[in-house]
Amino acid sequence: MEIIDEHFVPLAGLDLETYLNNQDVGGVHHLIRYIWALEVLADLSPLNCVLDIACGSGYGSYLIAKKFPNLSVMGVDYDTSAIEYAQQNYQLPNLQYKLGDGTRWQETIGNTKFDCILSFDTLEHVVHREIMMQNLVEHLESTGSLLFSTPCSGDLELEPNWEYHKIEYSAASLYNFLSRYFRTIYHSEDDSLPHINVFNILKERNLRYCLKMNPVVCQDPILITNPYLKISKTNLILTETNLKIDLGCGSCKKPGTLGLDIHAQPGVDYVVNFEKDPLPFADQAVQSVYSSHCLEHLSNPIKLFQEISRVCQDRATLEFWTPYAWENSAFIIDHKMFFNEDHYYHICLWFVDFWKNILNTRWVLKEFTYIIEPATLTELYENKIDLDFAIKYYKGIVKEFGTTIEVCHTEPTTISEYKRTFAVNRFETRYPIHSPSIPPTDEKLKQALEWFSQQTDQLEKIPNSLQPCLNLYQKQYQQTLIQLEQSQELIKAMENTKFWKLRKAWLNIKQALQLSK
Known part of the structure; x- marks a missing residue:
């Protein structure tokens, strides 16, 4: 075995058996991961293009290109001498090498998206690991896979003994790190790693190899918006149109939508901080926005409202659900805003021109929906209390509050009266709320003042x-x-x-x- 910089060069050839017979542990460790990768790639077929990031001397990229002649393979490394050695010793028609840096991806590697990316013994050499992982995710197809390995010790090591390593993970810390970027991780700890039997030969030859999270297969990438990139047509993550999105979806994303949340978890397609990050969509690409119990967690929703206006098509629908301001659950820990009708009256009815300048579009109010629990509704009925009066003046009547708005980039010719409805939950039948259509007269006001000013009780x-x-x-x-x-x-x-x-x-x-x- 020979080392160029910290790269392995298989001078004894590419036959694993040779290294096993010679008890060449270093050679075995480097080769067997690529032999395992060949089996996994065969299962993932059909593939069009594969990237081997930190390919070193190129032997692994060569093995892949040779096994799959119809596959386009790219080997990338930041070390000039390694790339030169690969170009001189491991060439095939479907294989190319490029000098590149995983933390400076677009300027050194390009914008190509890959069906599969291999990253073996790479991350431990990188100082800015989050940048590299985000680049891996952004340049992997949504259905793609990452074949990944890095040395895993018993504990997290921030100052490893090996001079070229910047970090060495424990199995648990590596799993937590990868889970920020991928929803599905197959590994040996739960026997989900595909083709784990490839490594059985090492036990048979009494060669030590620690399989803890090394290697793993990562799938279902989680795209995270980069807040430092200025929104433009060229660097948007997604440019499709007629999208339906769920803001603050958590793990309960609305079916048929793309989920956005500040935390990476199952169901979240894009990790976005709504108070800082732009929405990762092109202008007027979204036809509907749904948000359930998200807005109340924001200190100031104006930036999000501006982004919603930007990405929404003309006549797109917004559906926002929050706790009602006059209900106890509105005031629990971490709730920063307490929504009622006035928030939307301000935008849609009272100060239309002011908000049109801020949002660069007009929001038209379509409906308020009040969710009232069955027990509360029954008690109001038994006491013959008017529902409109109770909603306006009583506390604790409405459990949650839904608002439907239409985004109008072109001025609507007519604006119909918005509706007020109620239901026992948001998925049940909605019924109209009947409000007094005739405003109080001066005579009625005079009667009310006289009645309340009298000293004797008048329970009419x-x-x-x-x-x-x-x-x-x-x-x-x-x-x-x-x-x-x-x-x-x-x-x-x-x-x-x-x-x-x-x-x-x-x-x-x-x-x-x-x-x-």
Whole structure:
């Protein structure tokens, strides 16, 4: 075995058996990963293009290109001498080498997306590992796979003994790191690693090889928006149109949508900080936006609203769900805004021109939907309390609050009256809320002022359900008055008794003696 810089050169050839017979542990470790990769790549076929990042002297890229002559293979390394050696010793018609840097991807490697990327013993050499991983994800097809390995020690090592290594992961820390960028990780720890039997030959020859997270197969990449890139047609992650997106989807993404969230987890297609990052879509590419219990977690949603306006098509639909401002759950920990109708009146009705300048489009209010739990709705009915009145003036009636808005890049010719509806949950039938259509007159206002200014109680209407309680309270009140009168009469009678008079005289003498002292 020979080392150029830290790259392995298989001077004994590319037959694994030779290295096994010679007990060449270093040679075996380098070759067997590519032999394993050949088996995995065969399962992943058909493939069009494969990248071997940090290909070193090129022997692994050569093995892949030779096994799959119809596959376009690119070997990339940052080391000039390694690329020169590969070009001189491992050439095939379907194989090319390029001098490149995984942390400076576009300027050194280009914009090609690959069906599969191999990264063997690479990450431990990189200082800016997050940048490299993001580049790997962005240049991997959405259905692509990453075949990955890096040395895994017992503990996370930030200062490894090997001079070329910047970090060495533990199995757990590596899994956590990769999980930020891929939803699916196949590894030996749970026996999900494909073709793990390739490594059995090492046990048979008594050669030590630690399989912990080394290698792994990563799939279902998670795209993370780069906040330092200025939005333009050339660097948007996704340029398709007629998209449906779910903002703040968490692990419960709405079916048929692309999920965006600040945290990488199952169901999240794009990891985005809504208060800092642009949405990763082209202008007017989105036909509908759905968001459930996300907006209340933002300190200021204006930047997100601007981005929504940018990416939405003309007449796109927005559907926002939040806790209602006058309900206890609106005020739990981590909620920063408390939404009610006025937030949307301000944008859609009261200050249209002001917000049109900020959003660069017009938002037209279409519907408010109030979710009221069945028990609450039943109690309102039993007490004959008007629903519109209860929503406006009572606390704790509405559980959650839905708003539907239409985005209009062109001025609408007519704007219909928005609707107010209620339902027992957002997926059940919605019923209209009947609001008073006639505003209060001056005469009604005068009557109200007179009624409230009077000192005597005027309960004009008492619900039938409250009448028994009122009767009971009145009876208890009368009994208390009778007891009070009886007590007063008893005290008056006692004052006229001989005992009471003697007791009063004694108290007067006692008081006089105390004063004389």
